[in-house]
Amino acid sequence: MFTFNELKKNLRHEAGSLPTIRMALVGDTATQFLATALRGTGVARGFHIDLFEAEYNQVERQFLDPGSELYAFDADVVVLFQSTHKLAEQHSMMTAEQQEQLADVRIAFVASICENKALAGKKLICLNYPEIDDTVFGSYANQVPSSLTWQVRRLNFELMQLSRQYQNLFLCDIAALQNKFGRDWLFAPNIYVSTEMVLSLDALPFVASRVLDIACAIRGQFKKCLILDLDNTLWGGVIGDDGLEGIQLGHGLGIGKAFSEFQLWVKKLRQRGIIICVASKNDEQVAKEPFERHPDMVLRLDDIAVFQANWETKVDNIRAIQRVLNIGFDSMVFLDDNPFERAIVRENIQGITVPELPDDPGLYLEYLYSLNLFETASYSSADKDRTRQYQVEAQRVQLAKTFDSEADFLRSLGMTSVVSGFTKFNTPRVAQLTQRSNQFNLRTVRYTEADIAALASDPEVVDLSFTLEDRFGDNGLIAVVVMKPIDERGLSASAESGTRFPDLREASHDHPETLFIDTWLMSCRVLRRGVENFVLNTMVERARQRGCRRIVGEYLPTLKNKMVERHYLDLGFLPLEGQGSGRYVLDVDAYQPKECFITIK
């Protein structure tokens, strides 16, 4: 973790060339330091944070006054930091009856922000409330609804409930930070007295980091994969030397317990949808033996998506894992007890996260907890099947080698697809794909579940989702398309105004003949399977049903989507004349369906 001083010095490198996040910070205590820490952390993560900081203690005014600077600023992300200090102050001036309502009143306020039309499409990151144990009732506060302890705990719980109701609400768990590091770490009374600042300088980098974790996850930047070394990382000792009976693992006294508990944590990550892989310098059979036969192993072979055990370098093995998974190195975490291996991997694989594991395996877990490596902005039950899907992909890679032609291979897969609009069943997965997909994503428009629901209910919008199943298994929902009607006038106007697309409502009055592809993305799990052809056939069919004669696509380059730079050209679109801006057009009438080996289920 950076120190506050380092974060402040980072501001010198706060160049306009970095991708920008427009962030508003609204708090009821002094927030200048938090503002500095957020911007400095932004630089460390490769972002320029264009920060609007509301005047001190203006939470209510900024949100309730339609003419406030907050609304004028038009932030992507609004950070709301209401302190337990102010809450305690309000609490102490209330009657017992009012005290019992305190949490409800605050919740109603946050709910009103979530519903605020002026903030539609914005993400709200709300910091929760670290507890202050005022000991007015002692532990008996747990039995008194009007006590501060009761109200703060209830407030934190009700915030969680609220976040289930409002998809634009994200909670930053600084109460968890206090649980980990302590009240006396989070709060420095002598500094508070002279500054009205409720976060200590030691705590600020951690708080800023947790806020940025969420802001990055919303933008699709988060960890998807954990790669593990084996000897002295997953178990104690060296399997090749110590043998199955000699390695340290299992409950009871001793260091084996630390490794078992570490594995339990990894198992939970796998169940959450993190892809678990192994990279180990070992003979494969020897390395696999504990997974198959050791009674105290928590992780089993079917928990591991890609198992690389050989005598190649870790760097080569991690690259091999990347080729199967087809995800960016910056979404990978590598854990190894050996500082030498860590250094080599860090130096040779740009973007990968390599934590400095402590020497004592007993400290692994608490250290890893402190890093908050696996922040996410969504969770769906489909995540759980991901490991299986990658294992199946490894089998497909094997099978493909046995066919002479690609077409023969694709035909042999017996692929089927369910084509559907956005429904309440697939909305979480669709939203998640818009947030996660970076490589095969033409315009990288991120949508929340609420946004997806709005698109689904808009009759003007063509919303398409595609699943893919084959004889090895079900890949689930893997491609998403959003098309919107647009007229040609709007199209030329937009070329001048840059990448922002013009107001589509205006265009839709007079039966436009053109559909604009707002979103086309696909999971990289299903690359080179002809899904693009199948999707385009479907899109053209929908365009014809609506009497549209042209489909216009656009490629907006990002650091990660170079893979689809020629996507529209490869599919037979023509560059749009007089544009030169990555826009391509397809003539619907002249379109011949493309060959593909996928049938509609």
Next chain:
Amino acid sequence: MERKEIINQLNGIFADVLDLDEVNLTGATTADDIEEWDSLSHIQLIVAVEDAFDIKFSSLEIMKWANVGQMVDSIERLTSQA
């Protein structure tokens, strides 16, 4: 600890926190004498000094210093108690 020694150490801390090549504090130096020494960096200085000398200033002290000399008085008092 000698006052001179304390001031020497403070020079290093101020240079680091305020991001300056060199700082030459005297007992009479005030925030007005150093451009980078503003109300925000003042808090950073306090915390950095607390950490360096392993002391905690009282809330009252933090607000009443008029110059570096008085800060040194506090440091002297707190370190001699240790």
